[in-house]
Amino acid sequence: MKKKLMTIIHWTVFWFVKLTAAPGLLLFRPKVIYAGGKRLRIRGGALLISNHITSFDPLYMQLIVWHRNHHFVCAKEFYEKKSRAFLFDCFQCIPVDRSNVGTGTMREIVAHLKAGELVSMFPEGHVNITGSGDHELQEFKSGMVLMSLLAGTPIIPMVMKKRKTVFSRLEAAIGEPVDPASFYGKRPTVAQIEEITEILKERTKELREMLGD
Amino acid sequence: MAREEIVERLKEILLSEDDRKKELIENCTEDMSLTEDFGFNSVGLLYMVIDIEESFGIRFEDVGIGDFETLGQVVDYIEGRLQ
Numbered sequence: 580m581k582k583k584l585m586t587i588i589h590w591t592v593f594w595f596v597k598l599t600a601a602p603g604l605l606l607f608r609p610k611v612i613y614a615g616g617k618r619l620r621i622r623g624g625a626l627l628i629s630n631h632i633t634s635f636d637p638l639y640m641q642l643i644v645w646h647r648n649h650h651f652v653c654a655k656e657f658y659e660k661k662s663r664a665f666l667f668d669c670f671q672c673i674p675v676d677r678s679n680v681g682t683g684t685m686r687e688i689v690a691h692l693k694a695g696e697l698v699s700m701f702p703e704g705h706v707n708i709t710g711s712g713d714h715e716l717q718e719f720k721s722g723m724v725l726m727s728l729l730a731g732t733p734i735i736p737m738v739m740k741k742r743k744t745v746f747s748r749l750e751a752a753i754g755e756p757v758d759p760a761s762f763y764g765k766r767p768t769v770a771q772i773e774e775i776t777e778i779l780k781e782r783t784k785e786l787r788e789m790l791g792d
Numbered sequence: 793m794a795r796e797e798i799v800e801r802l803k804e805i806l807l808s809e810d811d812r813k814k815e816l817i818e819n820c821t822e823d824m825s826l827t828e829d830f831g832f833n834s835v836g837l838l839y840m841v842i843d844i845e846e847s848f849g850i851r852f853e854d855v856g857i858g859d860f861e862t863l864g865q866v867v868d869y870i871e872g873r874l875q
Contacts, residue, residue: 676856678858679834679856679857679858679859680834680835680838680856680857681854681855681856681859682838682841682852682853682854682855682856683854684854685838720835721835722834722835722838725835725838725839729842766808768808768809768810768811769809769810769835769836769839770810770811770812772835772839
């Protein structure tokens with residue numbers, strides 16, 4: 580009963596924020612280019628992956644793919660404060676223990692994907708704060724490939740360009756969906772999973788070049 | 793199911809997942825470390841858990857790489873679930 584009530588509260592807050600913020604956010608609507616040349620309609624279960632350059636990236640991703648509700652994979656540490664945990668629950672985030680990713684998290688993500696929902700994550704695992712300032716992509720975690728294979732859903736790479744000022748328009752590039760099973764079938768070896776992860780990183784790099792980042 | 797049989801089936805699973813470590817897996821012992829000897833990371837463990845569940849017809853609770861140090865501990869867990 581309490582769980583059901585909390586779900587209703589979470590959904591109410593979520594839609595209240597989304598609907599009331601929408602008109603204001605139109606002013607900051609992002610400019611999006613597509614690798615396939617035409618607008619990609621993201622339908623059904625999919626894993627959306629992006630580079631991670633600021634703490635506001637989940638908000639930006641929501642703005643870029645505005646027509647879908649995202650389940651963001653979020654570090655468990657952020658759940659320590661009750662108020663923040665409440666907010667993350669409202670936005671249907673999935674907490675993950677980054678040092679010890681468990682089967683529980685994996686099953687939760689796979690269940691969302693199989694249910695036709697959108698799960699968004701940052702494969703670098705943290706905000707990229709490379710010293711050079713060029714935000715060179717860090718190593719990608721291969722868990723996304725495994726989860727996508729288990730769910731039988733594609734991975735969609737995306738790149739966001741760092742805004743020069745707060746008034747600069749957000750720019751992003753979205754790549755073509757990648758089906759990890761198309762490389763080595765549904766049960767690749769661990770080495771092949773790592774190889775697919777590397778291919779996704781390359782696709783992300785290509786998107787950065789497309790953006791002129 | 794006898795413990796030796798569990799170990800053999802576990803070796804088959806490990807081999808199907810990572811053929812780069814064929815010699816190591818074929819000659820492995822239960823006291824070998826998953827991370828140090830087999831080079832497991834969290835994805836490697838999750839992949840192994842999925843295959844074990846399918847092969848043995850059991851279901852793991854919420855476990856991660858931090859829950860198993862050695863191969864023997866995985867065998868203990870499977871043995872416990874089978875009983």
